[in-house]
Amino acid sequence: MVATSDYGDFHRMVKRFILSSVLGSNAQMRHRGLRDTLIENVLGYLRAQIKDEPLRAVNLRPEFQMELFSLALKEAVGRSLESIFVEELGSEISKREMFNILVVDPMMGAIDVDWRDFFPYLRWVPNNGLEKRITQVLERKMAVTRALINEQRRRIASGELCYDCPAIDCYLDFLLSEGDALSEEQLTSLVWEVIIEASDTTMVTTEWAMYELAKNEEIQERLYEEIKEVCGSEKLSEEHLPRLPYLSAVFHETLRGHSPVPIIPLRYVHEDTQLGGYHILSGTEIAINLYACNMDGREWEMPEKWNPSRFLDEGSKSIDLRRTMSFGGGKRACAGSLQAMLITCAAVGRFIQEFQWRLKEGQEGDTDTVQLTGVKLQPLQAYITPRCLVT
Numbered sequence: 445m446v447a448t449s450d451y452g453d454f455h456r457m458v459k460r461f462i463l464s465s466v467l468g469s470n471a472q473m474r475h476r477g478l479r480d481t482l483i484e485n486v487l488g489y490l491r492a493q494i495k496d497e498p499l500r501a502v503n504l505r506p507e508f509q510m511e512l513f514s515l516a517l518k519e520a521v522g523r524s525l526e527s528i529f530v531e532e533l534g535s536e537i538s539k540r541e542m543f544n545i546l547v548v549d550p551m552m553g554a555i556d557v558d559w560r561d562f563f564p565y566l567r568w569v570p571n572n573g574l575e576k577r578i579t580q581v582l583e584r585k586m587a588v589t590r591a592l593i594n595e596q597r598r599r600i601a602s603g604e605l606c607y608d609c610p611a612i613d614c615y616l617d618f619l620l621s622e623g624d625a626l627s628e629e630q631l632t633s634l635v636w637e638v639i640i641e642a643s644d645t646t647m648v649t650t651e652w653a654m655y656e657l658a659k660n661e662e663i664q665e666r667l668y669e670e671i672k673e674v675c676g677s678e679k680l681s682e683e684h685l686p687r688l689p690y691l692s693a694v695f696h697e698t699l700r701g702h703s704p705v706p707i708i709p710l711r712y713v714h715e716d717t718q719l720g721g722y723h724i725l726s727g728t729e730i731a732i733n734l735y736a737c738n739m740d741g742r743e744w745e746m747p748e749k750w751n752p753s754r755f756l757d758e759g760s761k762s763i764d765l766r767r768t769m770s771f772g773g774g775k776r777a778c779a780g781s782l783q784a785m786l787i788t789c790a791a792v793g794r795f796i797q798e799f800q801w802r803l804k805e806g807q808e809g810d811t812d813t814v815q816l817t818g819v820k821l822q823p824l825q826a827y828i829t830p831r832c833l834v835t
């Protein structure tokens with residue numbers, strides 16, 4: 445392979461850590477309860493929203509976001525705290541503030557524009573405002589992550605946790621058990637990465653899927669029919685997913701049309717090569733746009749149309765995660781694709797199984813995005829009507 449992103453010994457080691465402790469298939473089995481609780485909590489919120497005002501449009505984002513963030517905290521540091529005292533900031537901060545500091549601010553910081561990029565010959569001019577903002581975002585996120593790590597260390601030292609407790613099974617515990625393999629700064633960065641990665645992209649994908657389903661009644665009904673046929677009166681669960689090809693197609697079509705990671709990190713070209721008809725010189729860094737074509741390099745037919753059926757006739761397995769380029773590829777491929785698929789598919793399936801969704805008036809063309817990961821600018825607003833009961 446001539447075009448690679450970095451994957452030295454350190455990358456190999458931490459990828460093994462993250463897959464063994466949280467994101468690989470065995471670890472995902474251990475964390476199954478967290479995903480089920482997340483979905484049931486969001487459904488409980490939706491039921492409560494329409495209990496007194498059945499005609500009110502619901503917005504699932506705030507609840508789904510906080511539930512995902514709670515799951516991310518449990519996976520990363522063992523439990524989801526409602527608030528934490530951050531010594532370096534000198535104050536107690538709420539869970540919502542933690543979310544902003546660890547997830548929202550870094551996402552916004554990543555797309556902060558430096559006007560000097562447009563005038564490289566003016567690079568020497570200081571841009572103090574931008575530099576101060578970025579430094580602040582970095583310091584605050586590290587301070588909060590350190591506080592979370594220290595809290596877990598305190599619990600371990602005080603004997604509050606024992607080896608039989610399910611709470612021992614988190615990424616931080618795993619990293620700590622590796623002894624001196626990591627510096628404090630590496631430990632803090634790795635824990636923060638899991639929190640931000642688990643908290644955002646899955647919410648973005650689920651919200652876009654629900655937007656498209658609420659907008660396209662026929663597709664929604666076709667999905668509901670599939671769920672009814674496979675699940676009957678049982679609650680849809682992860683065990684049903686391999687038998688729900690249309691639900692899987694909805695997931696892949698949503699990633700194709702609204703990918704939260706449309707461009708993968710830069711690839712470094714190690715030797716002169718030909719790529720897509722272009723001669724690329726050794727030493728070049730290239731960005732790859734994941735949207736344009738499918739895994740065989742073929743262009744999508746009618747790419748602007750949101751049409752899950754395009755993923756039905758390829759003879760692939762429902763749970764195959766490599767049906768688009770959305771999760772990247774090779775050694776740097778997404779480590780969290782299984783978790784993203786399990787949560788999104790089970791959540792979308794349950795939301796459609798329990799409610800009929802219809803877009804609120806005026807939302808039809810509302811496809812603008814914000815933030816690094818293609819978050820829907822205006823949160824989805826939809827009317828939901830309960831369908832028949834499942835047990």
Ligand code: HEM
Nearest residue numbers: 641642645649705708770771772773776777778779780784
């Ligand atoms: C729909 C949701 C998601 C999408 C579309 C997505 C996409 C991606 C992409 C395109 C990459 C870069 C791959 C490459 O360079 O070839 C990546 C890397 C990564 N993702 Fe995801 N991701 C998603 C969800 C998640 C989740 C939920 C987690 C963790 C909880 C996660 C953890 C990671 C990690 C750790 C890497 C770095 C892998 C490495 O460098 O070896 N992702 N993801």
